[in-house]
Amino acid sequence: MxxxxxxxxxxxxxxxxxxxxxxxxxxxxxxxxxxxxxxxxxxxxxxxxLSADQPWPIPDTGNVDEDIQLLALEVYTTFTDPDLRTTPTALIGAALRSTLGAAALSAFFTARHQQAAEIVTRAVKRGQLPASVDPVELVRAATAPLYHRLFITGEPLDEPAAHRAAAAALLAARASLFDAAAP
Amino acid sequence: MxxxxxxxxxxxxxxxxxxxxxxxxxxxxxxxxxxxxxxxxxxxxxxxxLSADQPWPIPDTGNVDEDIQLLALEVYTTFTDPDLRTTPTALIGAALRSTLGAAALSAFFTARHQQAAEIVTRAVKRGQLPASVDPVELVRAATAPLYHRLFITGEPLDEPAAHRAAAAALLAARASLFDAAAP
Incomplete structure (x- = not known):
């Protein structure tokens, strides 16, 4: 179906x-x-x-800067490559058009953020990021500007925009702006 | 009408x-x-x-850090205050549901970004930001994470999230990550 x-x-x-x-x-x-x-x-x-449950290759180069850049680039490619973009663009666009779809989209992003947070927890173990950083917040910040262009403002998305989002997110994380709230 | x-x-x-x-x-x-x-x-x-054409108070405290924080806070308040949120939330939600609405939303954000870019051009004149910064990119970065939560992931939006978005955008701008492309 x-x-x-x-x-x-x-x-x-x-x-x-x-x-x-x-x-x-x-x-x-x-x-x-x-x-x-x-x-x-x-x-x-x-x-x-079903998409949320599907495993996808989470970047794992050993270097968190590269991993976060690859994560943003994956979003960029998925939604701009002429051979790839049609179905995911239509699916997210359709999800935004109903309450049921919006709830499923929210669950989808929760799952994706949790999966990609692995990039950050691995980097913390390697000492590449402070242990205080909230992994999901870093993943969210590296990709939010891309989805914002694609589905809210309708602005063009280019590769430099993906690089900027990743670099800005890493910078903020290292400046302790994305620290998890104290328990 | x-x-x-x-x-x-x-x-x-x-x-x-x-x-x-x-x-x-x-x-x-x-x-x-x-x-x-x-x-x-x-x-x-x-x-x-019509909303895009309406003048709105652009923060002008003399301090760009405060102005960008106030800009993000205004988005936060508009979409979370129980007395304010209903109409703008419904309007943007509705715009996302049709091709005609999405085009109008795109034009709306272009207008808002241009208006708010004034915060950045004033700051550059005062020497608070490097002249190389792309004013619209800074404004976009300070507000995109908020719209992303509100209209894409459906994640809760709180005041710390608005502060984080503003601070991260300012940090990236000062690190030359948001420099305008060379002409």
């Missing part, structure tokens, strides 16, 4: 997305889809939940 | 927003609205265009 949903979404966009077309593509009965997913927004939320 | 659109949007949300109800509230004929605005998404785009 997820594959059919993403294919329909990518081809037709959210405004033209129908349960009918998704069912036809997947060879599944409409009643089943309405019962299990409620409608297109439930299918989109499910596609995001 | 904008007042009626915002009132209906705030009361009922985007999913329940209808041209009928907006026309009834404004005492305007439906045909006029469809002719001039095309539908609810055109009305929302128009509301954003």
């Amino acid at each position: 997820v594959t059919a949903t993403l294919a329909e979404l990518t081809e037709k966009g959210y405004d033209q997305l129908t349960v009918d077309a998704i069912c036809h593509r997947a060879g599944v009965h409409k009643a089943t889809v309405y019962r299990r997913w409620g409608g297109v927004d439930g299918l989109i939320a499910d596609a995001l939940a | 904008v007042t009626a659109t915002l009132a209906e949007l705030t009361e009922k949300g985007y999913d329940q927003l209808t041209v009928d109800a907006i026309c009834h509230r404004a005492g305007v004929h439906k045909a006029t609205v469809y002719r001039r605005w095309g539908g609810v998404d055109g009305l929302i785009a128009d509301a954003l265009a």
Whole structure:
């Protein structure tokens, strides 16, 4: 169902997305889809939940500056490469269009931030970052400016913007601006 | 029409927003609205265009660190104060739900960034920031993490997050990370 949903979404966009077309593509009965997913927004939320669970290669070069740069670059590439960008761009755009989708998107980012925080905890163990830094805050800061351009301001995203976001986040972390709150 | 659109949007949300109800509230004929605005998404785009044109108080304390902190705090207050947050939150949320709205939102942020860039150009004249800094990039960096939490990840936004965003943006600007590209 997820594959059919993403294919329909990518081809037709959210405004033209129908349960009918998704069912036809997947060879599944409409009643089943309405019962299990409620409608297109439930299918989109499910596609995001599955994406959140999927393992993805977290940069691990041994150098945190390089790892955080690669993390930002991965976001840049995912949403700008003509061969890669269509489906993830459509999926996040669609998620922003419903309450159900927005909740799934929030859970998706929580999962991604937690996974990528590994970059920071490894760097702390290697002594490349102060132990006081909040790993999720550093990951969030390195990628937030990219998503902000892509999905809020609609400004163009180029590679220097990804480098700036990563470098600014590392600088702030080393200046103790992203320290975890004292327990 | 904008007042009626915002009132209906705030009361009922985007999913329940209808041209009928907006026309009834404004005492305007439906045909006029469809002719001039095309539908609810055109009305929302128009509301954003009017907001973009409205003058707003740009912080001007004489100290750029304070000004950028106040800028981030203004975003924080606008979208978290129970008396203020409802309409702007609904308006930006609604704009993200249509292509027409997204284009208007992009123009809205371009206008806001340009206006707030004044904080940076004044600071450069006072010698508080290097002349090489890109004023819009500093403004963008100080506010992007807030919009990212509010409208993309759905993470809670608190005052320390606003302070962190402002401080990290100033630090990066002073480290020449936000320098304008050489002409």
